[in-house]
Amino acid sequence: MNERSEPTTGAAQPLADGGRMDAATEAFVAHRNLLFTVAYEMLGSAADAEDVLQESWLRWVKVDVGQVSDQRAYLVRITTRQSLNRLRSMKRRKEAYVGPWLPEPLLTTPDVAEDVELAESLSMALMFVLESLSPTERAVFVLREVFDVSYEEIAAAVDKSPAAVRQIAHRARRHVEARRPREAVSPSQAQAVLESFQRALETRDLQGLLDVLAPEVVLVSDGGGVKKASPRPISGAGKVAHMIVSGLGKAGITLTGDSTVVNGGPALVLRLDGEFDGVLAIRVEGARITGLYYVRNPHKLTRLASETVLTLQ
Numbered sequence: 001m002n003e004r005s006e007p008t009t010g011a012a013q014p015l016a017d018g019g020r021m022d023a024a025t026e027a028f029v030a031h032r033n034l035l036f037t038v039a040y041e042m043l044g045s046a047a048d049a050e051d052v053l054q055e056s057w058l059r060w061v062k063v064d065v066g067q068v069s070d071q072r073a074y075l076v077r078i079t080t081r082q083s084l085n086r087l088r089s090m091k092r093r094k095e096a097y098v099g100p101w102l103p104e105p106l107l108t109t110p111d112v113a114e115d116v117e118l119a120e121s122l123s124m125a126l127m128f129v130l131e132s133l134s135p136t137e138r139a140v141f142v143l144r145e146v147f148d149v150s151y152e153e154i155a156a157a158v159d160k161s162p163a164a165v166r167q168i169a170h171r172a173r174r175h176v177e178a179r180r181p182r183e184a185v186s187p188s189q190a191q192a193v194l195e196s197f198q199r200a201l202e203t204r205d206l207q208g209l210l211d212v213l214a215p216e217v218v219l220v221s222d223g224g225g226v227k228k229a230s231p232r233p234i235s236g237a238g239k240v241a242h243m244i245v246s247g248l249g250k251a252g253i254t255l256t257g258d259s260t261v262v263n264g265g266p267a268l269v270l271r272l273d274g275e276f277d278g279v280l281a282i283r284v285e286g287a288r289i290t291g292l293y294y295v296r297n298p299h300k301l302t303r304l305a306s307e308t309v310l311t312l313q
Helices: 024-043 045-058 071-094 110-114 116-122 124-130 134-145 151-158 162-177 188-205 205-211 235-252
Strands: 005-008 213-222 254-264 267-271 275-285 288-295 307-310
Touching: 024 045, 024 110, 024 134, 045 071, 071 134, 071 151, 110 116, 110 288, 116 134, 124 162, 124 275, 124 288, 134 151, 134 162, 151 162, 188 205, 188 254, 188 267, 188 275, 188 288, 205 213, 205 235, 205 288, 213 235, 235 267, 254 275
Parallel strands: 005 307, 213 288
Antiparallel strands: 254 267, 267 275, 275 288
């Protein structure tokens, strides 16, 4: 799980006849990583983001590229519309989902963790909060707050007036700010906290867990009905620590973790009795963990063999 191959970008490279890129293909490939990032941040699913890119490509090749003054903006608009369509259909899927729904974790390149703005926007913590927005609110928030798209361009993408988009952006921002983590730390600080947590976890050190978990810590686990997981988030250091220690103790399980980086943040690849079990991402504020996001659903754990290239540009 720690072996790394060439980074993936979220979509196969489309080529014109004869293997040479035409103007439309060249423009799409140039912005492909950005478009995948837009789709993934809106959907929280790499598989759905790839489908959106394919749908966007099929629409893009029908456009007279020579008449497009801003190809990046046009491509983002197409991708946003397709993402919105997919997001609305996913809403029904998520309503039938068993337990909490967490985004699909992506193994990210080192530069993502170094880019504070990008890492924050991709964090499991923020993306979990975005799940509480309506599809249109999420699209507007992502485009405005993450990618700094103008209100006019967003309006064209979501079929709303600029005035309506401003209101939606304000409402979504207020909603997110009331729920998002408020203090970020450096990657080195987060790594130090992760290592302390890992030691306590592997040794079933209850006091060690209590020392590294913030009093208000929240554990969210996603098994998707395939793997056992808590049906709702668990809050409080005492409850979380005791659940971890007692759960491992009752089962007589040996737990080990390998440090990694998913969605630009610190995480552990966890193994139970040597068998891969899931990915646990953490959110650190100050010197303690305020959020634990454990993805066990095997259908969401397919993007950990190679790094995914993500960008705001």
